[in-house]
Amino acid sequence: MPIVPSGMAAPAGTPTHQGIGPLLRAWREQRRVSQLELALRADSSARHISFVETGRSRPSEEMVLRLAEHLDVPVRERNALLLAAGYAPRYPETPLDDPALDAVREGIERLIQGYEPYPALVFDASYHVVAANRGIMMLLDGIPESLLRPPLNTMRLTLHPQGLSPRIRNLREWRGHLLHQMERQMALRRSESLRELYEEVAAYPVPEPESDGPQLTEPAPYFALPMRIEHEGRTLSFISSTATFNTPMDVTVAELAIETFLPADPATVKHLHALLP
Incomplete structure (x- = not known):
């Protein structure tokens, strides 16, 4: 994407x-x-x-x-x-499609494509998705078209009852993590649109995930909260990591975040490599 x-x-x-x-x-x-x-x-x-x-x-x-x-x-x-204080703004806010940001866009594209087959995406300060790789699009298979119309919103896609939430096996824990993340952002930014998004997704009903079924082995210990999501009859486990630009000098660039999903167990690695060789 x-x-x-x-x-x-x-x-x-x-x-x-x-x-x-x-x-x-x-x-x-x-x-x-x-x-x-x-x-x-x-x-x-x-x-x-x-x-x-x-x-x-x-x-x-x-x-x-x-x-x-x-x-x-x-x-x-x-x-x-x-x-x-009576001074002019110091930092410009350059549209993401401006030629001045060609290097930023190209670098981001190379980064998330190079991360394949593992999922990776880029979103802005309102959690609107501005780029995603094939790993992310694979996880979105079967999502209703109404949720995939631009601008895609990562919080809405994840927590909407018709989005990914019915597939997330540890939804309550993952939902709590995402809402807490949004609360931290609202403390930093005086944004009415961000607050409206928070109120919207926090009000979504929480569907009960389907049972994983019998497990033959004990789940692997995790060093961070995983997102455990069903895909094609398998439960995949990911640890997410979010990165931002160091010392940005532009508002648009400062508000971009790159989220990557690291497979948390060997079964997830094997499944992704089989699907996206």
């Missing part, structure tokens, strides 16, 4: 009319960092941090970026901090 623009609307912007003070204080409190600790990290003073938060002092553009770095503020929200 080639990389395509997700069609995602820009998330609800962070209010900037109150100035940078309230936003900075909110990020600092969310990170559980005191004014003194932040000042020490940013080579400033607690007095200056206090003055910025109360609106008595306007930080320089460099100071805004330094504070955002030490508070691990996402790239999109760093632009919001700059705007609130």
